[in-house]
Amino acid sequence: MSTVVEMLNVTKTFGEGSSIVKALDGVDIRIEKGEFVAIVGASGSGKSTMMNLIGCLDRPTAGLVKVAGEDLSELNDKKLTSLRNLAIGFVFQSFFLLPKTDALDNVATPLFYRGVPAKEARKKAMEMLTKLGMADRHTHQSTQLSGGQQQRVAIARALVTEPSLILADEPTGALDSNTGKQVMDLFEGLNREGITIVLITHDLDIAKRAKRRITLKDGKIINDERDVA
Amino acid sequence: MNILIAARLAFSRIIATKTRSGLTMLGIIIGVMSLIALVSVAQGATSGIQDQFKGLGARNLNITGTTNQSLTTDDVKEIEKLSGIEIVTETVSGRVTLSSNEASTRAQIIGVDQNYKTVVDPDIFVGSFLPDVTNASDARLIVLSTTLASDLKLDAYSIGSSIAVGSTEFTIVGILDDADGFGTRGTAYIPLETAFKYVAVPPYLSSITVQTTSEEIVPEVTTNLTALLKARHNITGEREADFVITDASQLLDAIGTVQQFLSLLLGGIASISLVVGGIGIMNIMLVSVRERTREIGIRRAIGAQQSQILTQFLIEAIVLSLVGGIIGVIIGEVVAYFLAQLGQWNFALSPTMILASLGFSMFVGVVFGVWPARTASKLKPVEALRFE
Numbered sequence: 254m255s256t257v258v259e260m261l262n263v264t265k266t267f268g269e270g271s272s273i274v275k276a277l278d279g280v281d282i283r284i285e286k287g288e289f290v291a292i293v294g295a296s297g298s299g300k301s302t303m304m305n306l307i308g309c310l311d312r313p314t315a316g317l318v319k320v321a322g323e324d325l326s327e328l329n330d331k332k333l334t335s336l337r338n339l340a341i342g343f344v345f346q347s348f349f350l351l352p353k354t355d356a357l358d359n360v361a362t363p364l365f366y367r368g369v370p371a372k373e374a375r376k377k378a379m380e381m382l383t384k385l386g387m388a389d390r391h392t393h394q395s396t397q398l399s400g401g402q403q404q405r406v407a408i409a410r411a412l413v414t415e416p417s418l419i420l421a422d423e424p425t426g427a428l429d430s431n432t433g434k435q436v437m438d439l440f441e442g443l444n445r446e447g448i449t450i451v452l453i454t455h456d457l458d459i460a461k462r463a464k465r466r467i468t469l470k471d472g473k474i475i476n477d478e479r480d481v482a
Numbered sequence: 483m484n485i486l487i488a489a490r491l492a493f494s495r496i497i498a499t500k501t502r503s504g505l506t507m508l509g510i511i512i513g514v515m516s517l518i519a520l521v522s523v524a525q526g527a528t529s530g531i532q533d534q535f536k537g538l539g540a541r542n543l544n545i546t547g548t549t550n551q552s553l554t555t556d557d558v559k560e561i562e563k564l565s566g567i568e569i570v571t572e573t574v575s576g577r578v579t580l581s582s583n584e585a586s587t588r589a590q591i592i593g594v595d596q597n598y599k600t601v602v603d604p605d606i607f608v609g610s611f612l613p614d615v616t617n618a619s620d621a622r623l624i625v626l627s628t629t630l631a632s633d634l635k636l637d638a639y640s641i642g643s644s645i646a647v648g649s650t651e652f653t654i655v656g657i658l659d660d661a662d663g664f665g666t667r668g669t670a671y672i673p674l675e676t677a678f679k680y681v682a683v684p685p686y687l688s689s690i691t692v693q694t695t696s697e698e699i700v701p702e703v704t705t706n707l708t709a710l711l712k713a714r715h716n717i718t719g720e721r722e723a724d725f726v727i728t729d730a731s732q733l734l735d736a737i738g739t740v741q742q743f744l745s746l747l748l749g750g751i752a753s754i755s756l757v758v759g760g761i762g763i764m765n766i767m768l769v770s771v772r773e774r775t776r777e778i779g780i781r782r783a784i785g786a787q788q789s790q791i792l793t794q795f796l797i798e799a800i801v802l803s804l805v806g807g808i809i810g811v812i813i814g815e816v817v818a819y820f821l822a823q824l825g826q827w828n829f830a831l832s833p834t835m836i837l838a839s840l841g842f843s844m845f846v847g848v849v850f851g852v853w854p855a856r857t858a859s860k861l862k863p864v865e866a867l868r869f870e
């Protein structure tokens with residue numbers, strides 16, 4: 254098994270002087286290919302901070318973060334951006350589809366940024382929308398889709414680049430419980446296909462459906478448990 | 483991301499926000515429109531004058547006195563002896579009151595000799611120019627410009643009728659066509675000898691026009707004329723001559739300079755409004771970047787490089803200014819066309835001017851688009867994503 258994410262003694266602080274906040278405080282984790290991990294913890298425990306690091310959106314204050322074998326502190330903005338594009342598929346709580354853009358181009362956009370020719374990018378995007386059952390909605394813009402449909406498009410966008418890792422921050426947070434369940438079914442299915450998933454949630458029922466749960470408290474990992482296979 | 487996709491994105495964005503885009507472009511549209519219209523006015527108006535001067539003849543030299551008593555009929559006799567001279571014509575002028583039965587007006591009256599017709603070749607609207615009256619002692623004949631004729635409430639049937647010059651009756655023999663005569667509006671012509679009797683004091687002339695045998699010898703003849711007249715007028719050393727010699731080329735040069743100056747002046751004024759239009763674009767783009775912070779964050783998260791965000795916003799600014807420029811060119815040319823009809827000069831599309839305007843508006847887009855685009859590209863992904 255190859256390691257997708259590795260964190261060694263990672264610290265992330267915000268602010269300075271007396272108002273300094275330690276959002277992460279000496280975190281060590283390894284996430285291997287094919288894992289389905291839920292990161293749980295109370296509000297303010299450091300979940301989003303951790304997700305920003307794993308998602309190559311930010312660099313640690315101290316310690317080592319490796320994503321897909323790359324040490325983040327050694328990368329400039331350009332390389333960090335490329336790494337995000339290549340290795341990470343993001344799924345956000347409020348979907349974050351691009352405005353004034355149809356579903357097809359929303360899904361194709363990460364490929365556009367990678368330099369894939371438009372025609373080929375749209376072909377791949379269409380395949381991915383088909384896989385997620387959204388093919389008939391490919392001309393719809395986000396305003397014309399329901400929450401669950403928007404999240405499916407967002408998941409298609411995350412998958413289209415064939416990333417090492419799907420990173421989802423509260424993906425069911427804005428959905429009703431039934432639609433939320435469907436999205437979780439989708440994630441479980443994807444994980445069975447071998448796709449690595451890291452999911453952030455404070456909903457323990459959702460967390461139970463992952464195969465591993467990491468619990469954060471005040472920036473520290475207080476629990477890390479796996480389902481016995 | 484290739485430029486095409488960025489351009490398409492910019493276009494669909496501009497179409498999606500029609501009203502705002504239109505208002506943003508308005509500054510550029512007005513700027514380019516006034517640039518095109520004003521410069522075409524400057525060029526159209528002056529090129530009309532230029533054409534008229536060209537018609538005046540490149541072989542002609544005009545000598546005017548700087549005082550009322552600089553040039554005399556004796557000067558003319560000596561000038562005629564110089565080599566390279568085809569024909570010489572002399573004029574005197576004065577201001578008089580002309581009265582018809584119905585109206586009266588002050589006018590410039592010019593006394594011309596029999597050579598005037600050959601040298602200047604005036605265009606006749608109706609009747610004829612003054613006949614050769616060299617030997618008649620008191621030929622009270624007059625030719626009026628159209629403007630003057632209408633000021634006096636005369637028409638084409640007035641040929642042969644009489645009007646009063648001061649208190650003397652003159653017979654109208656012709657009316658000039660003012661349309662392409664330069665400086666003839668409001669002017670009347672009478673024979674030279676007659677003029678010496680009623681409006682001017684002999685032997686003093688107001689101008690002498692010399693036609694040379696060829697265009698090439700104009701500078702040489704000018705030199706000789708200057709020497710001759712200086713000697714005759716006892717002007718030595720550094721003393722300033724009491725006459726001025728001009729030829730068509732000088733006039734054409736002068737008009738060319740005026741044309742350039744006018745174009746620059748009017749173009750400069752219009753350019754200022756174009757720059758103001760650019761600031762409008764910058765303003766809206768900055769607002770747009772703020773509003774779209776979240777979108778920028780999403781794009782950065784899914785792999786847009788800073789340079790790709792920069793390109794997207796820069797192209798949007800350029801498309802705004804360029805589309806504004808194109809609309810401005812179209813409206814500007816239409817306005818220029820109607821102004822040309824109004825001012826009676828030739829309307830011509832100038833490709834250089836059109837390309838320059840479009841180039842300038844694009845340049846404005848780049849200059850004023852860079853700052854907002856840079857602002858957008860420098861947003862930190864994490865913070866942009868969290869932006870509400």
Ligand SMILES: Nc1ncnc2c1ncn2[C@@H]1O[C@H](COP(=O)(O)OP(=O)(O)OP(=O)(O)O)[C@@H](O)[C@H]1O
Pocket residue numbers: 267268274275276294295296297298299300301302303455
């Ligand atoms: N940009 C920032 N500037 C200052 N403090 C920050 C910043 N980002 C996070 N923090 C602080 O770091 C700590 C961890 O925040 P984080 O957003 O990671 O929590 P979280 O576990 O995601 O909480 P929630 O469940 O409410 O989303 C908090 O105390 C927060 O105030």
Ligand SMILES: [Mg+2]
Pocket residue numbers: 300301302
């Ligand atoms: Mg959070």
